[in-house]
Amino acid sequence: MGIIIKPVVTEKMTALGDKLHRYGFIVKRDSNKLQIKKAVEELYGVDVREVKTMNYDGKFKSRYTKTGIVKGTSGSYKKAIVTLAEGETIDFYSNI
Numbered sequence: 001m002g003i004i005i006k007p008v009v010t011e012k013m014t015a016l017g018d019k020l021h022r023y024g025f026i027v028k029r030d031s032n033k034l035q036i037k038k039a040v041e042e043l044y045g046v047d048v049r050e051v052k053t054m055n056y057d058g059k060f061k062s063r064y065t066k067t068g069i070v071k072g073t074s075g076s077y078k079k080a081i082v083t084l085a086e087g088e089t090i091d092f093y094s095n096i
Contacts, residue, residue, distance in 0.1 A: 003031045003039040007092055008079065021084040029055070029078045036080045044090050050083040 008024030016022040027036055033051040040048050058073040084090070 002043070003028055003035050004043060005077075007090075009092055016081075017090070021086070021088060023082050023084070023090050025080045025082065027053070027078050027080045029076070031078070033080075036082070040082050046088045046090060047085040048082055049085050052081045052083075054079050054081075 005026045005028065008026060010024075013022075013024045016024075025036070025040070027039075031039075033053060036053070037048045037051050040046065055078050056076055058076040060071070060073055062069055062071045064070075
C-alpha cells in the first residue's frame with residue numbers, strides 16, 4: 001500500500017485548491033515530507049512546491065446504551081497539505 005491513503009475532499013479544501021493550489025491528503029503516520037512529495041508527484045503527475053504535515057490524535061468518545069456506558073476513541077491520523085506549482089491542478093473527480 002502506498003503513502004497516500006485518501007484525499008481530503010471538503011468544501012474548505014476545495015476552496016483552497018481553487019485559490020491557492022493546495023490539496024489535502026490523509027497519509028501514513030510514519031511517512032515524511034519527502035516521501036509524500038514523491039508519492040503525489042508520481043500518482044498525479046504534478047510538480048509539488050511545498051508539503052506541510054500535521055498529526056491528529058483520536059478523540060475520546062462515549063455513549064450511553066442499554067447495557068451501560070461504552071467508551072472508546074476515534075482513529076488518529078496524519079494529514080498533509082500539498083502546495084502545487086503555479087498552473088498545476090489535481091482533478092479528483094476525473095475518474096467518476
